[in-house]
Amino acid sequence: MSPISRRKLLTGGVVAAAGVAGLAAADRMARRFGLIPPDGGGIYGPGETLTYAAQRVLGKHALAREFPRGMISKTPFMNEVAPHNDEFKRHEAMGFRDWTLTVDGMVAHPLTLSVPELRALATQSQITEVVCEEGWSYVAEWIGTPVEAVLREAGTLPQVRYIVYTAMEKDGWDSLDMADALHPQTLLTWGMNDGDLPVGFGGPLRMRVPRQLGYKSVKYVMRLTATDSMKGIGRGLGSVAAEGGYAWYSGI
Numbered sequence: 001m002s003p004i005s006r007r008k009l010l011t012g013g014v015v016a017a018a019g020v021a022g023l024a025a026a027d028r029m030a031r032r033f034g035l036i037p038p039d040g041g042g043i044y045g046p047g048e049t050l051t052y053a054a055q056r057v058l059g060k061h062a063l064a065r066e067f068p069r070g071m072i073s074k075t076p077f078m079n080e081v082a083p084h085n086d087e088f089k090r091h092e093a094m095g096f097r098d099w100t101l102t103v104d105g106m107v108a109h110p111l112t113l114s115v116p117e118l119r120a121l122a123t124q125s126q127i128t129e130v131v132c133e134e135g136w137s138y139v140a141e142w143i144g145t146p147v148e149a150v151l152r153e154a155g156t157l158p159q160v161r162y163i164v165y166t167a168m169e170k171d172g173w174d175s176l177d178m179a180d181a182l183h184p185q186t187l188l189t190w191g192m193n194d195g196d197l198p199v200g201f202g203g204p205l206r207m208r209v210p211r212q213l214g215y216k217s218v219k220y221v222m223r224l225t226a227t228d229s230m231k232g233i234g235r236g237l238g239s240v241a242a243e244g245g246y247a248w249y250s251g252i
């Protein structure tokens, strides 16, 4: 059997095992076959593992829903204000001219890119929904540079498994596996609804991950770090959200 069909069979078994023998059995299988998310070890671990494993097997290439232009929300809900620290205020006063994205970790060519440099690398737009775990959502057009294009430029090493992204507030960070990092709808956005990305919505640079809940779409991003393990990064769970009890993988 080819490695791929073997993997399909085994991971299909993970989902089936959950129905027959419960989550603990599914968790044991997923663990054996490398389908464990970074937060898969805690009290809710077996459930997180099942969700993640099922999504990875069944929906790896699925696209988030895109909407017609007429459905763009007239009053999108802004959940957060800008980080009010002096460093951010200094950047804002200068029109974010010196804002850069650092790409480091397990890459052949570490990079520091300005927003115009990102823009020149590749540009794409999508009309997708931001869905907060608290129950509200809105539709907007997002314009940005695919993370895939940035990682191609930096040359991620073959053993890389996660891309960690960090906001200006150092306690604002999250991570994606390579399937989601390289997904065509995963963008580093610098534009919204035909204009620059407003500060309240994460400008000058925001991660957009439309296949997952809003909290994965971290605002004010300054760094991407390629790694083969989450060990030693925070508490090793993959994100601040996971450290606070939310799922690391929050597929919608």
Ligand SMILES: Nc1nc2c(c(=O)[nH]1)N[C@H]1C(S)=C(S)[C@@H](COP(=O)(O)O)O[C@H]1N2
Binding pocket: 077, 078, 079, 080, 130, 131, 132, 133, 167, 169, 172, 200, 201, 213, 214, 215, 216, 217, 218, 219, 220
């Ligand atoms: N840097 C940063 N990014 C963030 C947050 C935050 O507190 N800080 N909140 C997240 C959450 S929980 C949600 S639901 C969305 C809200 O995005 P919006 O303000 O565009 O509605 O942003 C996410 N990105």
Ligand SMILES: [Mo]
Binding pocket: 131, 132, 133, 134, 214, 215
């Ligand atoms: Mo949220």
